[in-house]
Amino acid sequence: MNGHATGTETVKRGLAHMLKGGVIMDVVTPEQAKIAEEAGAVAVMALERIPADIRAAGGVARMSHPALIERIMGAVTIPVMAKVRIGHIGEARQLQSLGVDYIDESEVLTPADDLYHLDKHGYTVPFVCGARDLGEALRRIAEGAAMIRSKGEAGSGNIVEAVRHMRAIRDGIAQLVSMPREELVARARDLGAPLELVREVAAHKALPVVLFCAGGVSTPADAALMMELGAEGIFVGSGIFKSTDPAAFARAIVDATTHWQDPDVVLKAHKAIPEEAKAMDGLDIRKLPEHELLATRGT
Amino acid sequence: MAAPTVGVLALQGDVVEHVRALERSGARAVEVRTPEELASVDALVVPGGESTTVIRLLDRFGLTEPIRARVRGGMPFWGTCMGMIVAAHDVAGLDQPTLDLLDVTVRRNAFGRQVDSAEVPLPIPALGTEPFPAVFIRAPWIERTGPSVETLAERDGHGVMVRAGNVLGTSFHPELTHDDRVHGYFLGMIPATR
Numbered sequence: 001m002n003g004h005a006t007g008t009e010t011v012k013r014g015l016a017h018m019l020k021g022g023v024i025m026d027v028v029t030p031e032q033a034k035i036a037e038e039a040g041a042v043a044v045m046a047l048e049r050i051p052a053d054i055r056a057a058g059g060v061a062r063m064s065h066p067a068l069i070e071r072i073m074g075a076v077t078i079p080v081m082a083k084v085r086i087g088h089i090g091e092a093r094q095l096q097s098l099g100v101d102y103i104d105e106s107e108v109l110t111p112a113d114d115l116y117h118l119d120k121h122g123y124t125v126p127f128v129c130g131a132r133d134l135g136e137a138l139r140r141i142a143e144g145a146a147m148i149r150s151k152g153e154a155g156s157g158n159i160v161e162a163v164r165h166m167r168a169i170r171d172g173i174a175q176l177v178s179m180p181r182e183e184l185v186a187r188a189r190d191l192g193a194p195l196e197l198v199r200e201v202a203a204h205k206a207l208p209v210v211l212f213c214a215g216g217v218s219t220p221a222d223a224a225l226m227m228e229l230g231a232e233g234i235f236v237g238s239g240i241f242k243s244t245d246p247a248a249f250a251r252a253i254v255d256a257t258t259h260w261q262d263p264d265v266v267l268k269a270h271k272a273i274p275e276e277a278k279a280m281d282g283l284d285i286r287k288l289p290e291h292e293l294l295a296t297r298g299t
Numbered sequence: 300m301a302a303p304t305v306g307v308l309a310l311q312g313d314v315v316e317h318v319r320a321l322e323r324s325g326a327r328a329v330e331v332r333t334p335e336e337l338a339s340v341d342a343l344v345v346p347g348g349e350s351t352t353v354i355r356l357l358d359r360f361g362l363t364e365p366i367r368a369r370v371r372g373g374m375p376f377w378g379t380c381m382g383m384i385v386a387a388h389d390v391a392g393l394d395q396p397t398l399d400l401l402d403v404t405v406r407r408n409a410f411g412r413q414v415d416s417a418e419v420p421l422p423i424p425a426l427g428t429e430p431f432p433a434v435f436i437r438a439p440w441i442e443r444t445g446p447s448v449e450t451l452a453e454r455d456g457h458g459v460m461v462r463a464g465n466v467l468g469t470s471f472h473p474e475l476t477h478d479d480r481v482h483g484y485f486l487g488m489i490p491a492t493r
């Protein structure tokens with residue numbers, strides 16, 4: 001049809017709008033993808049290893065084998081996302097050819113480029129990127145990210161970094177909104193972000209793309225906390241399939257994300273997880289050596 | 300005349316965009332997550348989102364039967380994309396439960412995956428001569444329509460906007476644009492605002 005346009009900013013950012021209020025779950029097999037879909041996930045992230053196992057394995061973490069991603073795409077009808085290494089043009093082009101619905105240019109994998117992220121404007125497939133603060137979020141959006149997730153600390157089972165990053169992003173926005181217009185140029189310089197985007201955030205009181213939370217959610221209450229702090233939806237990496245009852249945790253986290261404003265529903269969701277089921281083990285981030293932190297990659 | 304109260308189902312999806320567009324069009328818009336909230340509205344919009352997620356949440360939170368009862372009792376209903384899938388009689392090739400409010404068979408992701416999502420200038424005669432800037436995202440199309448169903452727009456020979464009495468369905472997302480003509484058309488389906 002005349003004027004038919006794919007890969008526009010509207011359709012790339014638009015898919016993230018369709019995921020709002022939902023939970024995106026990391027899965028490593030088609031069977032896990034089905035458990036996620038059955039629990040009410042709005043999308044799955046197809047991976048060879050979940051972040052907790054990437055962390056444990058060490059070494060270089062790369063894009064997953066395309067055959068695995070393809071099997072997961074064949075197993076569910078919800079959108080399928082997959083991760084590429086920061087700055088890895090080769091991996092990103094492969095995933096676009098494969099037809100994944102979203103690419104996560106992710107610090108959870110070992111960065112391929114220690115200076116530059118991908119120019120994401122040049123792709124038809126949309127990208128989500130992590131951010132620890134407003135400057136990082138706006139740099140990723142300037143590069144073409146169609147969705148932002150607060151980074152948190154992936155595979156840690158510890159919500160503290162997710163809280164820190166979500167608060168930093170929201171505080172950064174609140175500061176811009178309350179600033180006199182003449183201060184925005186200097187603020188853009190300090191943030192290391194384009195002035196155009198800084199002005200847009202100040203005017204609209206929000207990022208121009210959807211903001212999810214990631215990195216450390218492992219209980220229904222964690223999900224409700226992050227929604228309260230301003231997340232528009234939740235990524236759960238290791239929190240589901242590193243628990244001892246993935247189906248129960250998955251469903252409870254979905255219910256808590258939907259009804260985060262109603263503590264009775266969040267309580268009921270948590271009570272529906274059998275008492276003997278265990279959440280994933282957590283890590284004290286203060287005890288992690290600097291080189292094991294994922295969030296400081298690609299800023 | 301008082302503005303009608305239009306509910307936007309807020310279990311998941313692009314709720315806020317519909318709320319804003321409805322308010323720009325002169326309605327009072329409220330989010331609906333519970334049967335009590337449903338009881339307070341004159342009409343219901345089910346937004347874009349993931350149909351497999353929302354059909355489960357409707358069931359879990361006791362909204363399936365109350366919505367069926369209200370819509371069968373004449374309450375105006377509009378589903379965009381996910382909302383139209385949820386309202387359909389059935390989903391082609393999938394054993395997916397639905398609310399069965401609209402006598403159509405939909406095919407999910409019919410235009411392709413996300414890389415095929417597109418903006419399309421869509422002729423909709425019911426809205427005038429200016430084409431509508433239709434945003435299709437992993438969009439469904441209508442594969443079969445029952446005798447009560449009127450097709451209001453087609454893309455590539457497939458129905459993408461349909462109406463049967465008080466039930467409206469669109470494959471695309473007017474709420475993601477600044478063109479509020481479909482929202483206005485829907486408000487026109489609410490008897491008190493005619």
